[in-house]
Each structure stands twice: as structure tokens, then as C-alpha cells.
Amino acid sequence: MAKKTENKRLRLFTQESPTFLFVILIICSIVLMSLDHRYHMHTHLKQKIVLVRTPFQWIINAPSRLIASIDYYLSEQNKLQQQILLLKTEANLFQLNQQKLRLLENENRELRKVLNIKNVIKNEIIVGEIVLPSHSNGVSQILINKGLDDGISLGSPVMNNQGLVGQVVRVDKNLSTIKNITSNNFAISAVSESGAISTLIFGNGSPYLKIYRLPAYEKLVVGDYLLTSGLDQIYPKGIKIGKVIKIIPTNNIQFNEIIVQPMTSPESFSQVMIIKSDNP
Numbered sequence: 605m606a607k608k609t610e611n612k613r614l615r616l617f618t619q620e621s622p623t624f625l626f627v628i629l630i631i632c633s634i635v636l637m638s639l640d641h642r643y644h645m646h647t648h649l650k651q652k653i654v655l656v657r658t659p660f661q662w663i664i665n666a667p668s669r670l671i672a673s674i675d676y677y678l679s680e681q682n683k684l685q686q687q688i689l690l691l692k693t694e695a696n697l698f699q700l701n702q703q704k705l706r707l708l709e710n711e712n713r714e715l716r717k718v719l720n721i722k723n724v725i726k727n728e729i730i731v732g733e734i735v736l737p738s739h740s741n742g743v744s745q746i747l748i749n750k751g752l753d754d755g756i757s758l759g760s761p762v763m764n765n766q767g768l769v770g771q772v773v774r775v776d777k778n779l780s781t782i783k784n785i786t787s788n789n790f791a792i793s794a795v796s797e798s799g800a801i802s803t804l805i806f807g808n809g810s811p812y813l814k815i816y817r818l819p820a821y822e823k824l825v826v827g828d829y830l831l832t833s834g835l836d837q838i839y840p841k842g843i844k845i846g847k848v849i850k851i852i853p854t855n856n857i858q859f860n861e862i863i864v865q866p867m868t869s870p871e872s873f874s875q876v877m878i879i880k881s882d883n884p
Contacts, residue, residue, distance in 0.1 A: 728755075728879075728880040729877045729878070729879055729880070730750055730754055730755060730756065730877070730878045730880065731875060731876075731877055731878075732748035732749055732750035732754075732756075732780070732875065732876050732877075732878055733748060733749045733874065733875055734746055734747070734748055734873070734874055734875065734876060735747040735748060735749050735779070745773075745781050745782065745783060745784065745787075746762075746769070746770065746781070746782040746784060746876070747779060747780075747781055747782075748779065748780050748782060748876060748878075749778065749779065750778070750779075750780055750878060751775055751776045751777050751778045751779050751780050752775055752776065752777055752778075753777055753778055754778075755880060756772060756775050756780045756878055757772070757775065757880070758772055758773070758774070758775050759771060759772060759773075759838065760772040760878050760879060760880060761838055761839045761840070761843075761878075761879045762782045762876050762877065762878050762879070763843050763876065763877050763879065764868055764873045764875060764876050764877060765877075766844070766867045766868040766872075766873070767843060767844035767845060767846070767866070767867025767868050768785055768792070768832060768839065768843045768844065768845050768866075768867065768868075769782060769784065769785065769868060769876055770782045770783045770784045770785050770787070770790070771783050771790075771838070772878065780878070782876070784807070785807050785813065785845070785866060786807045786808075786809070786810065786811060786812070786813060786866060786869075787807045787809065788807060788808060788809045789806070789807070790806065790807030791804055791805070791806050791807075792804065792805045792806075792832060792836070792839065792845055793832065793833045793834075793835045793836040793839070794830045794831065794832060794833055794845055795830070795831055795832075795833040795841075796824060796828055796829075796830060796831075797828060797829040797830070797831060798828075800822075800823070801818075801822050801823070801824055802833055802835070803815050803818055803822075803830075805830060805845055805846070805864060811866070811869070812849075812863050812864060812865060812866070813845070813846055813863075813864040813865075813866055814861065814862065814863060814864065815861065815862035815864065816861055817854070817856075817859040817860075817861070818859060818860050818861070818862050819858065819859060819860075820853075820857065820858055820859060820860050824848060824851070824860075824862065825848065825851075826848050826849060826850065826851060827847065827848060828847070828848045829844055829845075829846070829847050829848075830844075830845045830846055830847075830848070830864060831843060831844055831845060832845060839879075840879060844867045845864070845866070845867065846864040846865050846866045846867050847864065847865050847867070848862055848863070848864055848865075849863050849864065849865045850862070850863035851863075
């Protein structure tokens with residue numbers, strides 16, 4: 605027993621003993637601390653380690669920074685898209701309100717024109733809405749929402765605030781059919797705006813009206829307006845029919861053919877005025 609205890613004591617500071625290594629580490633630590641205190645080795649070493657460590661830290665942190673940047677970009681994009689959508693909605697509402705305002709202004713303008721026409725034309729006028737402009741057997745026709753119940757009679761002239769539209773050719777209880785002035789064989793007694801020239805204007809199924817044989821000595825020029833003369837006792841005097849757009853010499857040098865642009869067309873208006881006849 606005495607020999608074993610002695611052997612253990614002898615191996616306490618041998619190289620194989622952990623205690624020996626512990627003592628060596630403590631001594632090294634004390635030496636390093638002394639050198640660092642005197643020569644500031646730790647500071648210089650730390651600076652060098654930072655120089656080496658910084659690129660690695662930047663590389664390691666790069667994915668997280670990239671993800672954060674992408675997330676910020678996407679969130680900003682989402683905010684911008686929401687703002688754009690809100691602005692588009694506000695713009696659409698503004699346009700809608702602007703359209704409503706224009707419609708009210710146009711209706712007000714149309715009503716003023718109707719009142720002016722009523723002051724010019726002494727006959728009673730009935731205002732109707734166009735239901736459908738159409739063609740029947742090649743004849744341009746207009747369907748309106750006024751009929752017998754509203755006092756419409758067959759043959760009544762029809763106009764709008766721009767000029768002559770046509771004539772009522774069929775009357776039902778609540779609907780009427782209007783034959784357009786450009787229809788085939790539609791004839792109107794007309795007079796020039798100056799009142800110096802009287803003639804007949806015909807429809808021929810095209811968008812234009814014609815005067816087939818106007819004496820060449822008549823001083824009618826391009827741009828002149830032609831009005832209803834009232835001589836046919838159907839259309840009141842003074843309603844605009846159209847404007848001269850072309851004068852064509854015929855084979856007979858004594859006459860010219862005149863092309864007239866109507867003042868209005870069924871596609872360009874929504875309301876018409878039916879002029880009640882004095883002799884129903």
C-alpha cells in the first residue's frame with residue numbers, strides 16, 4: 605500500500621499528468637497577458653483578425669441582406685400597385701362624373717335649341733326619342749317612341765335641331781316610323797338661303813341628296829345652304845335641308861347636277877321633333 609501511494613505522488617507532475625498541462629497553460633497565459641500589457645499585442649492582433657474576418661462576415665450576411673432588400677422592394681411594389689389602382693379608380697369615377705356633366709350640358713343645349721325652334725315654327729312640336737335607325741327593303745327608316753296616343757299623324761314632317769330628318773310614313777299606338785330624306789324618290793321643295801333659287805331636292809338611297817337639273821344660270825355655289833320652301837304645304841318654310849358640296853355639269857350645258865350634303869343623319873342624333881300638321 606505504501607508503494608502505490610508513493611508512485612501516485614511521483615506521477616503528479618509528469619508529462620502524462622493533466623495537472624502538468626494545466627500548469628503549463630496557466631504559465632503561458634500569464635506570459636501572454638504580460639506581453640500584451642506591455643506591447644499591446646492584443647490590439648494589433650485584433651485589428652488583423654478584423655481585416656480577415658470582415659469579408660467573410662459580408663459574404664455570410666449577403667443572403668440575409670439580399671432577402672431583406674427583395675422583401676422591401678416587393679412590399680414597396682405592392683404599395684405602389686395599390687396606389688396606382690386607387691388612382692385609376694378615382695380617375696374612372698372622375699371620367700364618369702365628367703361624362704354625366706357633358707350629358708347634362710348636351711341635354712340642356714338640346715332643350716334650348718328645341719325652345720328656339722318652337723319660337724320660329726308656329727306649329728305644335730312633339731319631341732320623340734329614336735328607338736332604332738334601320739333599313740327596310742333598302743329604305744332608310746327611323747323608329748321613334750311616339751305614336752297615335754301622342755298625337756302623331758301620318759305624313760307629319762320630322763326634324764331635329766340641325767335640320768330636316770324626314771317624314772312619318774307609319775303610325776302605331778306608341779311607335780312611329782320615319783322615312784329619311786335620303787331615301788329613294790324622297791322629294792322636297794327647297795329654296796336657297798338667299799331666297800333667289802327655288803328647286804326640288806331628291807333622295808336617291810345614298811348618303812347624299814341631289815338636284816338633277818338645275819339651270820346653269822342659277823347662281824348656286826358650293827357651300828350654299830338649301831332650306832324648305834313651304835310651297836309643298838308639308839314642310840314649314842325655313843328648315844335647313846343640306847349644304848351644296850359639288851356642282852356637276854351635265855351633257856346638256858344648260859343644266860347642272862347638284863350634290864347636297866344633308867344637315868343631319870340618323871346616326872348623329874337621339875331626339876327628333878315631329879311637327880304637327882295644321883290640317884290633320
